[in-house]
Amino acid sequence: MEAEEGLRLGRSVAELRETFRSGRTRGVAWRKSQLRAILKLVDDHEDAIFEALHQDLGKHPVEVYRDEIGVVKKSATNSLSCVEKWMAPKKGQLPLLFFPARGEVLPEPLGLVLIFVPWNFPIALALDPLMGAISAGNTVVVKPSELAPACSSFLANTLPLYLDSKAVKVIEGGTDISQQLLQQKWDKIFFTGSTRVGRIVMSEAAKHLTPVTLELGGKCPIILDTLSDPSEIKVAAKRIAGGKWGPCSGQACIAIDYLLVEQKFASTMIEFLKKTISRFYGENPKNLKNLSRIVNKHQFERLRNILEDPSIAASIIHGGSLDEKNLTIEPTILLNPPLDADIMTEEIFGPLLPIITLTNIQESIEFINSRPKPLAIYAFTKNDSFKKKILAETSSGSVTFNDTMIQFVCDSLPFGGVGQSGFGRYHGKYSFDTFSHEKAVLHRSFFLDLEPRYPPWNDFKMQFIRFAYMFDYLRIVLLLLGYKLKKIFSPGHLA
Amino acid sequence: MASEDKKPKAACFDGEAARSLVTELRKTFDAGKTKSYEWRVSQLKSLLKLTKDHENDIIEALRTDLSKPVLEAFVSEIAMLKSSCEFTLKQLKRWMVPEKVKTSITTFPSSAEIVPEPLGVVLVISAWNYPFLLSLDPVIGAIAAGNAVVLKPSEIAPATSSLLAKLLGEYMDRSAVKVIEGAVPETSALLEQKWDKIFYTGNGKVGRIVLAAAAKHLTPVDLELGGKCPVIVDSNINLIVTARRIIAGKWGMNNGQACISADHIITTKDFAPKLIDALKVELVKFYGNEPLVSEDLSRIVSSNHFARVTKLLDDDKVAGKIVHGGQNDQNNLKIAPTILLDVPEDCLMMNEEIFGPLLPIVTVNNLEDSFKIINSREKPLAAYIFTTNKRLKEAFVKNVSAGGLLINDVALHIANPYLPFGGVGESGMGSYHGRFSFDTFTHKKAVLYRSFAGDASARYPPYTPGKLKLLKALLSGNILGIIRALIGW
Numbered sequence: 006m007e008a009e010e011g012l013r014l015g016r017s018v019a020e021l022r023e024t025f026r027s028g029r030t031r032g033v034a035w036r037k038s039q040l041r042a043i044l045k046l047v048d049d050h051e052d053a054i055f056e057a058l059h060q061d062l063g064k065h066p067v068e069v070y071r072d073e074i075g076v077v078k079k080s081a082t083n084s085l086s087c088v089e090k091w092m093a094p095k096k097g098q099l100p101l102l103f104f105p106a107r108g109e110v111l112p113e114p115l116g117l118v119l120i121f122v123p124w125n126f127p128i129a130l131a132l133d134p135l136m137g138a139i140s141a142g143n144t145v146v147v148k149p150s151e152l153a154p155a156c157s158s159f160l161a162n163t164l165p166l167y168l169d170s171k172a173v174k175v176i177e178g179g180t181d182i183s184q185q186l187l188q189q190k191w192d193k194i195f196f197t198g199s200t201r202v203g204r205i206v207m208s209e210a211a212k213h214l215t216p217v218t219l220e221l222g223g224k225c226p227i228i229l230d231t232l233s234d235p236s237e238i239k240v241a242a243k244r245i246a247g248g249k250w251g252p253c254s255g256q257a258c259i260a261i262d263y264l265l266v267e268q269k270f271a272s273t274m275i276e277f278l279k280k281t282i283s284r285f286y287g288e289n290p291k292n293l294k295n296l297s298r299i300v301n302k303h304q305f306e307r308l309r310n311i312l313e314d315p316s317i318a319a320s321i322i323h324g325g326s327l328d329e330k331n332l333t334i335e336p337t338i339l340l341n342p343p344l345d346a347d348i349m350t351e352e353i354f355g356p357l358l359p360i361i362t363l364t365n366i367q368e369s370i371e372f373i374n375s376r377p378k379p380l381a382i383y384a385f386t387k388n389d390s391f392k393k394k395i396l397a398e399t400s401s402g403s404v405t406f407n408d409t410m411i412q413f414v415c416d417s418l419p420f421g422g423v424g425q426s427g428f429g430r431y432h433g434k435y436s437f438d439t440f441s442h443e444k445a446v447l448h449r450s451f452f453l454d455l456e457p458r459y460p461p462w463n464d465f466k467m468q469f470i471r472f473a474y475m476f477d478y479l480r481i482v483l484l485l486l487g488y489k490l491k492k493i494f495s496p497g498h499l500a
Numbered sequence: 501m502a503s504e505d506k507k508p509k510a511a512c513f514d515g516e517a518a519r520s521l522v523t524e525l526r527k528t529f530d531a532g533k534t535k536s537y538e539w540r541v542s543q544l545k546s547l548l549k550l551t552k553d554h555e556n557d558i559i560e561a562l563r564t565d566l567s568k569p570v571l572e573a574f575v576s577e578i579a580m581l582k583s584s585c586e587f588t589l590k591q592l593k594r595w596m597v598p599e600k601v602k603t604s605i606t607t608f609p610s611s612a613e614i615v616p617e618p619l620g621v622v623l624v625i626s627a628w629n630y631p632f633l634l635s636l637d638p639v640i641g642a643i644a645a646g647n648a649v650v651l652k653p654s655e656i657a658p659a660t661s662s663l664l665a666k667l668l669g670e671y672m673d674r675s676a677v678k679v680i681e682g683a684v685p686e687t688s689a690l691l692e693q694k695w696d697k698i699f700y701t702g703n704g705k706v707g708r709i710v711l712a713a714a715a716k717h718l719t720p721v722d723l724e725l726g727g728k729c730p731v732i733v734d735s736n737i738n739l740i741v742t743a744r745r746i747i748a749g750k751w752g753m754n755n756g757q758a759c760i761s762a763d764h765i766i767t768t769k770d771f772a773p774k775l776i777d778a779l780k781v782e783l784v785k786f787y788g789n790e791p792l793v794s795e796d797l798s799r800i801v802s803s804n805h806f807a808r809v810t811k812l813l814d815d816d817k818v819a820g821k822i823v824h825g826g827q828n829d830q831n832n833l834k835i836a837p838t839i840l841l842d843v844p845e846d847c848l849m850m851n852e853e854i855f856g857p858l859l860p861i862v863t864v865n866n867l868e869d870s871f872k873i874i875n876s877r878e879k880p881l882a883a884y885i886f887t888t889n890k891r892l893k894e895a896f897v898k899n900v901s902a903g904g905l906l907i908n909d910v911a912l913h914i915a916n917p918y919l920p921f922g923g924v925g926e927s928g929m930g931s932y933h934g935r936f937s938f939d940t941f942t943h944k945k946a947v948l949y950r951s952f953a954g955d956a957s958a959r960y961p962p963y964t965p966g967k968l969k970l971l972k973a974l975l976s977g978n979i980l981g982i983i984r985a986l987i988g989w
Contacts, residue, residue, distance in 0.1 A: 026875075067963035067971065075975035079606070082976070097918040108919050113901060115924070192925065204715055211711035214704060214725075216929040219718060237952045247960050285961040295961035374530070396615055396947065397535075403946035404615075411610075411950065414975065417601040418612050418946035423619070424696065428720035430944075443931070445904035445919040446897055447912065451738040451888075459744050460752065460786040460796040462571035470571070474579035 011185050017174055018117065018189045021144040024171045025116050030142050033089055035169070039139045040088070042167040043132060044081040047074055050163060054128055057155040061127065062253060063298035063333070072252060073129040076414060080133050083416055083433060088140045091437045094446070107448040112441040114142035115216075116192035121183070121206065122149045123197045124300055125256045127156035134195045135173070137436025143193070144172045148186060151179045152300055191215050193440060197258075200425055218429025218439050221422055222258035222352050223379035227409065228369045228395065230386035231270040241385050241407075242277035246285055248383065248409025250336045254297040255356040256304070258426075259381045261409055262353050265369040268362040275338060275360065279323055282336045290326045290335040298332045299355065305332050308355040310347075317342045320359075367391070370398050378402075378424035383409050402426050513682055518689040521678065525621045525648040528675045535618060535646045537596060541589065543643045543672060547636060548585045550671040551578060557663060558632055564659040565631060566754060567799035567834075576753065577633040580915065584637050587917045587934060588644050595644070595938045598947075605977050609954050615945045618646035619720075620696035622941060625687065625710065627701040628801055629757045631657035634724075635664055638699045639677070641937025647697070648676040652690060654702075655683040656802055695719050697941060701759075703853075704926055722930030722940055725923055726759035726853050727880030731910065732870045732896065733767040733775055734887035742886045742908075743778040747786055749884070749910025751837045755798040756857040757805075760882040760904075760911050763854050766870040769863040776839060776861065780824050783837055791836045792829045800833045800856065809835060809856035812849040821860075867892060871899045879903075879925035884910050903927050 029035060047054070054074060058064040064072075097108035118138040122131040131147050138145045147164070149157035161175040176182060187194075187209035196206045197220040210217045227245060232238050249261045266274055287294045299305040309327055311317055317339065318325070324337035339359045342348050348359055363369060366386075373382065380402040384395050392406055402422040405412045412418055413432075421430025431439050457469040465484075472480040533539055551558070555578055562568040562577065598613040622642050626635035635653050642649040651668070653661035665679040680686060691698075691713035700710045701724040714721045731746060750762040767775055787794040800806040810828060813819055818840065819826075825838035840860045843849055849860055864870055867887075874883060883902040887893060893907055903923035906913045914921055914933070922931025932940050958970040966985070973981030 065961075065963050067961075067968050070968055071959065071971050071975070075971060079975050079977070097916070099916060099918065103912070103916060108913075108916055110920060111897065200718060203718060207715035207718065208712055211708050211715055214707060214711065214723065214926055214929070221718070240952045240955050243955065243960055251960070287962075295963050392949075396945075398532075400617060400620075400943065401945065403948070405948045406950060407952060408610075408948070408950035411607055412946060412948040415603055415607050415610070415612055415946075415948055417603065418948060419614065419944055420946065423943040423945070425718060427718070442901065442924040443920055444902065444924070445913055445921065445931075446907070447905070447909070447916065447919065448893075448907040449909040449912065451741045451908060454741045454744070459748055460569075460571075461788075462569060462796055467571055467574065470575050470579060474575075474583050 014185050025144045030172050036140055040081050040085050046167040057159045060155040061153040065295050076129045077132045084136055084140045105450050109446050111444045111446055113444050115442050118143045118145045118193045119191045120147050121196040124150035124152035125253045127153035130197050138440045140437050141440035147175045219427040221427035223426040224262040224352050225379045225381045226373050227261045227264045227383040229266040230366050231267050238277050242281040244409050246281045249358050250356050256354050263359045265361050267366050271362045317346050317348055373399050380422045380426040513686045515689045518693050522693045529620050529648045534648050534676050544589050546671040550667050561659040561663045565657040569796045581633050581636050592644055611949045613947050615947055616942045617945055619943050622647045622697040623650050623695045625652045625700045628654035628656035629754050631660035634701045642941045644938045645941035651679045723928040725928040727927040728763040728853050729880045729882045730874050731762045731765045732885040735771040736888045737886045739778045743782045745909050757855050762910050765861045772863050792834045806833050818843050818847050874900055879927055881923045881927040
């Protein structure tokens with residue numbers, strides 16, 4: 006059975022290589038047609054996508070549009086209008102010494118691309134990287150997550166109806182299929198998921214010297230400076246709640262993981278947060294509205310174990326109830342859980358918000374720096390010098406001031422991690438670049454061949470080259486003129 | 501001379517030593533010293549001074565390790581390094597400035613920028629063929645980007661390795677820049693540690709080992725590898741200039757032991773004899789009638805590599821195809837410039853990177869066929885073509901994939917700091933030189949500034965159809981749509 010699967014996979018990959026070799030995916034017309042097809046697919050099947058995401062994650066259609074469909078449409082429209090510009094060679098500057106010559110950097114597709122899709126944004130994180138790979142002219146295999154089965158089926162059934170199935174394939178399956186895929190030789194692998202699996206993907210890719218982009222996660226902190234204006238505190242509370250429980254109930258790589266705040270401001274903020282939570286999600290923990298559920302029993306149990314750990318349970322100050330039948334967990338706030346507990350050492354990826362109080366908000370920098378670099382740092386503050394300090398002294402994929410999550414829809418900013426949160430980036434032009442090879446091209450002519458480049462070597466040639474490397478054209482000319490008059494233009498004079 | 505980086509021969513550099521090395525460098529980095537512009541500039545200036553003050557020592561070390569001719573050592577290593585350093589010093593301030601980027605109405609009101617920051621503690625593993633340049637050029641990039649750096653020079657060029665250890669120990673900030681000498685055990689100990697970036701120059705076999713070790717720590721890697729860099733030669737060219745440039749790009753580059761040296765030639769059956777004649781004439785002009793004793797040719801680096809290269813000629817089917825050269829001097833590890841015509845496709849020489857002074861010429865009926873031949877092999881670091889035919893040039897640029905392409909010359913593109921230098925596929929990943937060196941050791945951090953004003957309630961629950969409409973409009977950036985949604989149309 007496994008051998009059969011392996012053979013089938015091998016054949017699919019061979020077909021994609023053949024397609025790439027034929028050159029069909031290189032032209033701008035093909036790329037645009039595929040991007041337009043994705044746009045149409047999403048338009049035609051909006052309801053089906055709402056349905057699939059409701060089934061897999063209990064997402065509300067507005068959340069789906071905001072986080073998945075809208076993102077994909079925006080990305081497709083942007084790529085369609087920019088792809089030709091992105092494909093154009095970039096002219097390079099050349100030092101005069103190279104004259105006559107012309108230099109440029111020409112982007113070209115890498116070839117065969119493999120995209121691993123996570124379960125939490127199973128449509129957007131499939132289609133957005135796919136569009137990047139297509140706009141760069143590659144052939145692609147998309148491997149959706151088996152933990153979001155309705156979306157996986159949707160992609161497997163629908164993409165072949167809209168896209169060039171000899172160039173873009175969806176391969177469904179679990180860990181065994183992923184492992185088989187990793188045995189093939191790819192020209193690029195794009196992985197979104199956990200650090201644990203990221204390591205495995207990179208290790209397998211190493212065997213073929215395949216470059217990878219790893220979009221991982223981390224504990225994304227929010228630094229909350231003390232605010233005094235109630236209208237601002239209200240906005241902050243909304244953005245914090247929206248950035249914690251809004252995206253897939255906290256199961257997102259850039260969701261807020263934990264909050265750092267000064268002791269004296271904590272209780273005010275907690276009150277505002279509680280009010281915001283009940284406004285957003287309703288009062289009844291048995292009937293939470295507008296909140297995704299936990300993806301599956303396994304993750305649910307993981308989060309339950311965290312909450313039921315006595316040392317952690319003691320710090321719950323809001324929420325904490327679990328609905329096993331519906332796999333939902335109430336938005337939960339914890340105050341100062343032990344720093345060595347799982348909840349503070351592992352990425353939470355769920356609707357639990359630990360609040361850590363500090364004496365002075367400046368301590369937040371050291372707190373964050375003593376932990377692995379996260380994908381995003383959020384900071385709510387109006388203090389400009391504190392902002393500068395955060396930028397200069399912490400490291401993360403990105404930093405967003407006075408808001409949460411929204412950096413995701415800013416196409417001009419690269420989206421990616423650093424350190425344990427990953428490497429490589431995408432969105433906007435960065436998507437095109439991450440699936441491209443930037444080929445350097447230098448054009449020379451036969452005219453003006455420089456003798457001193459060639460042996461046999463002698464002092465004159467040495468002197469010439471010394472000046473050439475300093476781009477000291479004056480001395481070169483003098484040297485050439487002075488060659489016959491060695492006495493007057495001796496190296497000593499020119500030094 | 502006492503440098504705390506140089507371990508006495510008796511003590512070995514093991515995992516324990518590597519771990520404490522990295523810990524020490526992390527402490528230095530976390531303290532913030534390497535981030536300042538002043539520190540970076542002072543270190544780069546020290547590198548420049550070290551190169552200027554010890555030019556003769558460097559040339560001497562290269563002569564010991566590779567019998568590298570003085571002028572070649574100067575041109576391809578010292579002058580390149582000085583040029584790279586000076587270029588970086590001139591541009592660094594500009595590179596360090598955050599890049600402002602546009603924002604769209606979707607995130608209005610907001611402002612955004614991309615802030616370059618150092619990755620942290622980086623490892624540079626160097627190669628033996630340009631042991632001075634390929635050690636210090638990446639180090640320039642690492643320092644310019646504000647990192648702490650460990651350099652592991654190649655043990656196959658021992659004189660240069662110990663000179664680097666000595667000089668860097670004297671001139672550089674030892675709390676942030678270290679040299680670790682050694683071979684496989686020391687390199688393995690280093691690779692077990694967690695680095696923020698690894699930059700490796702060498703071959704694909706070790707490249708895979710480096711990448712696998714890096715995967716355990718999710719460390720990003722640059723691999724500068726090699727490949728069989730082909731030279732396509734058309735007939736409508738200036739034959740003498742072409743011959744000279746090919747020679748300079750083959751035997752003039754460490755006697756063929758360079759990642760971008762011309763590996764083999766592809767030309768038409770008709771033109772091959774003319775090309776061979778021109779090459780022969782120019783070879784004598786350059787290296788005389790006794791190339792084995794010419795001072796202007798490097799030797800083969802070691803007896804292992806000597807055996808490897810001579811083995812390529814071992815096959816009868818191959819030896820019979822020699823049309824020029826073929827002599828060697830085993831005692832002095834010298835192999836004469838050797839040209840072969842139409843060796844069999846399946847011989848070792850045509851399936852491995854030669855990295856030596858053997859130049860096979862492959863003939864085809866049509867030059868267009870050469871693209872297929874090149875594309876059937878792994879992507880090389882560079883590909884070259886000599887032609888005046890515009891259409892052929894364009895077809896070459898479009899259809900041949902390699903790290904870099906050069907038209908009507910060989911190897912010269914590495915001297916251009918405005919072009920990225922790096923491979924693709926088997927020839928590597930990542931690129932450097934000029935600004936690309938700075939970028940490759942940098943994390944470009946995305947920063948978005950928002951204010952408390954302008955909060956779109958459509959983002960938040962409770963979700964309603966009206967909010968859906970507004971979100972659609974907001975995400976599409978369609979101003980009319982936004983207005984209509986806002987007024988409830």
